[in-house]
Amino acid sequence: MTSQAAAPASGGPAVRAVRVSKVFGTGDARVVALRDVSLAVETGELTAIMGPSGSGKSTLLHCLAGLDEVTSGEVWIGGTLVTGLSDARLTRLRRRQVGFVFQQFNLLPTLTAQENILLPLAIAGRKPDPGWFDEVITTMELGDRLRHRPAQLSGGQQQRVACARAILSRPDVIFADEPTGNLDSRAGAEILRLLRDAVHRQGQTVVLVTHDPNAAAYADRVEFLHDGRIVSELLDPTAERVLDRLGHLDSAAPARSPS
Numbered sequence: 001m002t003s004q005a006a007a008p009a010s011g012g013p014a015v016r017a018v019r020v021s022k023v024f025g026t027g028d029a030r031v032v033a034l035r036d037v038s039l040a041v042e043t044g045e046l047t048a049i050m051g052p053s054g055s056g057k058s059t060l061l062h063c064l065a066g067l068d069e070v071t072s073g074e075v076w077i078g079g080t081l082v083t084g085l086s087d088a089r090l091t092r093l094r095r096r097q098v099g100f101v102f103q104q105f106n107l108l109p110t111l112t113a114q115e116n117i118l119l120p121l122a123i124a125g126r127k128p129d130p131g132w133f134d135e136v137i138t139t140m141e142l143g144d145r146l147r148h149r150p151a152q153l154s155g156g157q158q159q160r161v162a163c164a165r166a167i168l169s170r171p172d173v174i175f176a177d178e179p180t181g182n183l184d185s186r187a188g189a190e191i192l193r194l195l196r197d198a199v200h201r202q203g204q205t206v207v208l209v210t211h212d213p214n215a216a217a218y219a220d221r222v223e224f225l226h227d228g229r230i231v232s233e234l235l236d237p238t239a240e241r242v243l244d245r246l247g248h249l250d251s252a253a254p255a256r257s258p259s
């Protein structure tokens, strides 16, 4: 495998996993978290990853985002083969091409909302395009909160700051790991609506890990994991269809091969 391997044509998927496996530990502690997973995350779509607890959702997200090394297989972000990149190139890739939204918001408490939003660009030595900054702030409905520190903001507002921070650099893809996990249902729905707007109005690509069928219903497509494999896909989901599909995952899963 070399970094000269054929890159996907432009306009192709924003992220690809090609036969990705991930094994943690050895001997008695060996856990196969991902088994031969192939997946294309379409550009300009909101893709949700669902599955039972322990099915490999967070591991897949971490591998796709270059936060965790795969044991075998390849991960591509845009035209870049992530697998095998040096730490320095991985850091650069994460800064330039990837945005993150986590359950725990991950804002710096001593910085204002605006400073938090601008921090990744500042670290990368880049200045925001003022028009785009205004558009992101308007989309995330943060115009009157920019001078507040995280402790002065509600959970939903803090997560909107985290979303604005992720969107501002126009990354190839935003990875959101249970972004509504710490929010009440109204604030959670607001975040999902805003993320979906960023996808459909601004062409942002988002990968969302969730265990909530109501959250997955905001997606354009849902990929279902079971025991480390992608076993099913649903387009234009509704919460009812997601719930129904989750209930049938056991029967959809292929027979487990020895690990």
Ligand SMILES: Nc1ncnc2c1ncn2[C@@H]1O[C@H](COP(=O)(O)OP(=O)(O)OP(=O)(O)O)[C@@H](O)[C@H]1O
Residues within 6 Å of the ligand: 024, 025, 031, 032, 033, 051, 052, 053, 054, 055, 056, 057, 058, 059, 060, 211
């Ligand atoms: N760092 C690690 N070391 C060892 N095993 C791990 C590690 N991370 C995850 N695993 C194991 O890999 C499997 C998949 O875990 P993962 O966290 O990806 O599942 P998940 O679907 O995100 O679960 P949940 O919905 O409960 O968060 C599990 O069996 C888990 O115990």
